[in-house]
Amino acid sequence: MKSDSVPNRWLALLVLSLAQLTVILDSTIVNIALPTAQRDLAFSDSNRQWIVTGYALAFGSLLLLGGRLCDLYGRKRLFVIGMIGFAATSALGGAASGFTLLLIARIAQGGFAAALAPAALSMVSVTFAGNAAERGRAFGVFGAVSGAGGALGLLLGGVLTQNLSWRWCLYVNVVIAVLAVAGAWLFLRDRARPPRTRLDLAGTVLALLGLFGLVYGLGNAATAGWTALVTLGPVTLGVLLLLAFVLFERRVTHPLLPLPVVLDRDRGASYLTIGISGTGGFAVFLFVTYYLADTLKFTPVQSGLAFLPMVVLIMGGAIVSGAALLPRVGPRPVVTAGSLLAATGMALLTGLDAGSTYTSGVLPALLIIGLGLGMIFGPGQNAATTGVSPGETGVASAMANITQQVGGSIGLAVFSSLGATATTRYLTAHAATAADPATLAQATFAGYHLVFWIAAALFLAAALLAAGLYRPGPLATRPDTEPALTP
Known part of the structure; x- marks a missing residue:
């Protein structure tokens, strides 16, 4: 059944994008609220990192299982369960009276997100199957949300923390979930599941x-x-x-991850480029935020607003490339060009110094990076779920989420470590003036510049991978042999 025969499919896409936004938002919105939550609940700096790490651990480690459960028990069913569970645990975290309860809520959030994220992406794939043009537009919208959600989380986290309470950074998920669950019952239609096989427990x-x-x-x-x-x-x-x-x-007879899912050239290229983009994206969100706050003295809300132009370009790049370019030329030139743009923007950020301004130093780079990320995420997610068999869309979607999640974890670890090392090395080399504010500022910029150069190199590597691995031409449109849609 082709996508143009699916009723209310664009409303269904809105529902699925809301769910994806919820998952992506939570990777950054809580970071903005953490200092305030720490003061309110009186927990230590060493405990603070676990509020972020607990969510990442549950989400990253359970994603593959969540994707397989979607294939075995139904995408719509896992979507609704994941959305309700995510909302309930968000409410629990928002009402937390101490560190332990907040940590438990964050770990549970990550577990439900591991079911919700692959369910949403696989539902986009099956809802827009068969019509390449509509599929490209749909994945453009969904990819725009995936790429822009982190920056929107910074803005929303700053607004809610500054004007209401850090608790609303968690309560807001409940509001989104009510809309998403109602929309799921009204507009989502799943395809009938193939005969159920046993779960690969080992x-x-x-x-x-x-x-x-x-x-x-x-x-x-x-x-x-x-x-x-x-x-x-x-x-x-x-x-x-x-x-x-x-x-x-x-x-194994019924594997948790059928290896042909990841060994296909187009899907393998997508997983790699999405993972590299997740890694490189942390250089923007983390270190540009540091620069805005420490050097330009932006408030959290101002820092969030500073990323809005990038968000607009991510959305524009994803939608235009997915709708106009991908159906005509395929992912190879689109993702390659997007990676080169992101690399260029990262290289521009290496020119930041104490005298730079937002409009001259930060904004041009953010616009170029935003356009590039949009051209990576939309087409990349489309290719990552194209051509899989009916019973493997969930696990293929989970792999796309895993590479983005693990890429983000690598980015946080590598860039934090390398930035700190470069700063320390600069101060050691200028020990005589290490206490001078100008020297301290230059040491900080030495760390920033190293991170941005490495991120630029990563995106350049992504461009080379995309050019070498993706097949030439448009994505092959597999005949739609999936069972009919069911409520």
């Missing part, structure tokens, strides 16, 4: 523990350093478990 355990170890170790790297046992131990164990998972999946 593969599930290996994947869960492997992803947990990887995300946990990377989270520790930002604070403990790369050589610390709490970093190297979990990362090494996580990589070994994931290698064991891949070997096991080659032999």
